Amino acid sequence: MKKPAELVFIPFAGISHLVSTVEVAKLLVSRDDHLFITVLIMKSPLHSNLETDAYIESIKTSSQKRIKFINLPKPNVDFTNITVNAFRKAFIESHKPYVREAVTELAESTESAPRLAGFVIDMFCTTLIDVANEFGVPTYMFFTSNAGFLGLLFHLQTIHDEHDVEITELKNLETELVLPTFVNPFPPGALPSVLMEKEGAATFVNYARRYRETKGILVNTFSELESHALRSLSSYGEIPPVYPVGSILKLKTEDDAPEGSDQARQKTDIIEWLDGQLPSSVVFLCFGSMGSFDEDQVKEIACALEQSGHRFLWSLRCPPPKGKLADPSDYTDPAGVLPDGFLERTARIGKVIGWAPQMAVLAHPAVGGFVSHCGWNSILESLWFGVPIATWPMYSEQQMNAFQMVNELGLAVKISVEYGGSVNSTAEEKQMLLSAEEIVRGIRELMEPGSDIRKRVKHMSEMSKTTLLDGGSSYSSLGRFIDQIFL
Known part of the structure; x- marks a missing residue:
């Protein structure tokens, strides 16, 4: 008989990452009555949090009882005059103590509480793998972008680490790139702009290294849409199992604008x-x-x-x-x-x-x-x-x-x-x-x-739409992920 299991979800601050993370959490608990989820909420110090707050309040009143939310304290860190990549790194690092404290309280709450089965972190929150390791539980990742981008990151990390390629130099190539992720030759000018700066390239190569430490990667896509990109992931050596579970969307729009606002x-x-x-x-x-x-x-x-x-x-x-x-x-x-x-x-x-x-x-x-x-x-x-x-x-x-x-x-x-x-x-x-x-x-x-x-x-x-129904590819993929949780 299955024993109840709890996953700690940690989305990156920002409404687009939060919404898709909460939607996949709702999907998980609807599929298995033994799953419980706690979502740790980080608030951005640089952007308005009004939309985030309104969304969380709407979810608290309408979502399943087996999902709960914890607002983490705001870190006392100066984030002014900082680049986007430096902000992401410092922001997540500054939340480590608060994540550790929140998970400790969860683990010690009651003897009858579900067992802590793992962390599910955002694609930008890889440093929190360290905290999961302290608790002796696996880390899974929810990749809020697509399989093509995931494959590109693994490819760039591989050629950087194994072939000493300077990623930022790719933008100067006069020929198109041949990338396993894509069928067609790829123009250097269409490479993600964040990877064409030294700081950004180093940051994302390190993300990809740490993705390899996770026990599984949920991706917000579906097999029928990105069949080639998903198949190409096998060419990047030892990587965790990938679970295409999309499309993960918030289809109910009643709460995208608080009443009276x-x-x-x-x-x-x-x-x-x-x-x-x-x-x-x-x-x-x-x-x-x-x-x-x-x-x-x-x-x-x-x-x-x-x-x-x-x-x-x-x-x-x-x-x-x-x-x-x-x-x-x-x-x-x-x-x-x-x-x-x-x-x-x-x-x-x-x-x-x-x-x-x-x-x-x-x-x-x-x-x-x-x-x-x-x-x-x-x-x-x-x-x-x-x-x-x-x-x-x-x-x-x-x-x-x-x-x-x-x-x-x-x-x-x-x-x-x-x-x-x-x-x-x-x-x-x-x-x-x-x-x-x-x-x-x-x-x-x-x-x-x-x-x-x-x-x-x-x-x-x-x-x-059909891929999310019983027997569809994303439905089956999510089922395989749930089975992994209870092994």
């Missing part, structure tokens, strides 16, 4: 506007929680939307102050950065907004295309609802995601694959400007009715 009012206004549009007539532009543009690029986008002839919903965000690591915010008055008269001329066909309830928008039948930064959660959401993507990557692994969607899978049209830089690039390093003509071409191709891409996206949408 400004966001709730904004969401109502957006959905009412979409209700007045024809099916598949609106192109939705949204660039993630950290996506924003300078004024020159904003004007090119505006000109493109006017020229395209399509109805649009545009999430336009104000960049943070130069040199400050923070999220974009809503404009007080977006007219100040838009071409003169743009809002008046497009009032009947378009809507410019700030924050967007992305999942609810993609689920709306009026939306026929998505101009996206190609964050992995956004890709999975768009595929789930059968909405084709036009790729406009901005940072992190998004360039690689865009290449995969366009060149590998044929599930997106290209506006750009190599646009953007790292989150902390200087203004001088981010001068790439996409013209209105390039953007118009991408939007028109995206919105073409009956296109082959639209048909392939619809087919993949159906696959993304």
Whole structure:
């Protein structure tokens, strides 16, 4: 007879990592009555935590009783004037004492408490493997990105450690790269921007080394979507078992804007506007929680939307102050950065907004295309609802995601694959400007009715749902992971 087992989940701070982590936790406890999960919540000192707090409160009142949440104290550490990679490292290190204390209390709570069966850490939290080792339990990882990126990291770590290749030099290659993760030759310019800086390359190579220490890796993808990338993982030597368990999404959108909040009012206004549009007539532009543009690029986008002839919903965000690591915010008055008269001329066909309830928008039948930064959660959401993507990557692994969607899978049209830089690039390093003509071409191709891409996206949408049902590939993969917990 099975004995109750408890897993400690530790997501990285940030709503996108938190939501997918909690959703996979909910899926696990729904599959096995003997599983209990405690989620340790880290709060970001650099970004607003209002969305995180609202989400946690909604989950506490609606989720299964076998999931509980513990808010960890905020560390007394100065994180100002720090790069993204240095912040991640220092932030996680500073939480080690709090994780150790919380798990100690769990383990000693009562004699009848479930046995501590392991940690499930975020892809950025590898230093917490040390804490799991102190408790004598295994560490598993939840990789919130895709199998292609996981394979790329293992590949780069292998060539760095075994062949002494300097990762940052790959961007200077004049020939395309041949990578096991991809069928097609890979352009060096589409390598994740974070890996093209010495600090970022060293950080992610070390992540990949430590991934090998885990006992299993859950990946938010599914076999039908990334069959080649998943098969290629076997070429990287000894790595832990990989469990594709996606798509892991928060499909209920009722709690993405707390009742009575400004966001709730904004969401109502957006959905009412979409209700007045024809099916598949609106192109939705949204660039993630950290996506924003300078004024020159904003004007090119505006000109493109006017020229395209399509109805649009545009999430336009104000960049943070130069040199400050923070999220974009809503404009007080977006007219100040838009071409003169743009809002008046497009009032009947378009809507410019700030924050967007992305999942609810993609689920709306009026939306026929998505101009996206190609964050992995956004890709999975768009595929789930059968909405084709036009790729406009901005940072992190998004360039690689865009290449995969366009060149590998044929599930997106290209506006750009190599646009953007790292989150902390200087203004001088981010001068790439996409013209209105390039953007118009991408939007028109995206919105073409009956296109082959639209048909392939619809087919993949159906696959993304059936794979989670009993007998589906992700359902079976999650079952194998649960079996591993109780060995």
